[in-house]
Amino acid sequence: MLDIKKKFLEHGITPSMQRLLIYQYILRERNHPSVDMIYSALKKKAPTLSRTTVYNNVTLFVEKGLLFPMLTETAETRYDLTEHPHSHFICSQCGMIYDIPSVSCGPGQIPEGFVTAKTQVYIQGTCKNCRSK
Ligand SMILES: [Zn+2]
Ligand SMILES: [Zn+2]
Numbered sequence: 291m292l293d294i295k296k297k298f299l300e301h302g303i304t305p306s307m308q309r310l311l312i313y314q315y316i317l318r319e320r321n322h323p324s325v326d327m328i329y330s331a332l333k334k335k336a337p338t339l340s341r342t343t344v345y346n347n348v349t350l351f352v353e354k355g356l357l358f359p360m361l362t363e364t365a366e367t368r369y370d371l372t373e374h375p376h377s378h379f380i381c382s383q384c385g386m387i388y389d390i391p392s393v394s395c396g397p398g399q400i401p402e403g404f405v406t407a408k409t410q411v412y413i414q415g416t417c418k419n420c421r422s423k
Pocket of ligand 1: 381382383384385386416417418419420
């Protein structure tokens with residue numbers, strides 16, 4: 291909890307109980323949640339929390355560089371932590387989004403004259419769990 295407070299202050303975010311709860315959830319679950327997923331998981335714990343509050347805080351975290359919106363084809367925007375660079379494997383059967391080691395997209399693959407600002411690599415397929423069912 292103290293570490294998160296420190297992180298918030300470093301990123302210019304005023305720590306509040308609800309912000310801590312939301313960020314802690316994302317940190318703990320590592321499930322690349324949507325606003326609805328966060329809201330459904332936390333509403334029992336924090337009955338005063340509204341969907342709008344979750345949305346506003348997630349947007350703030352994105353603005354301050356703690357989260358980024360994922361470019362997935364899912365109906366709702368999913369969010370991920372900015373802390374470790376990695377790529378993603380999306381299971382088309384169960385919808386799980388897995389972290390996988392960064393798939394490199396080196397300078398050799400980008401045409402000359404183009405400058406990369408950020409890279410998001412997604413691989414779609416069937417995960418280990420679904421294959422063994
Ligand atoms: Zn799966
Ligand atoms: Zn991830």
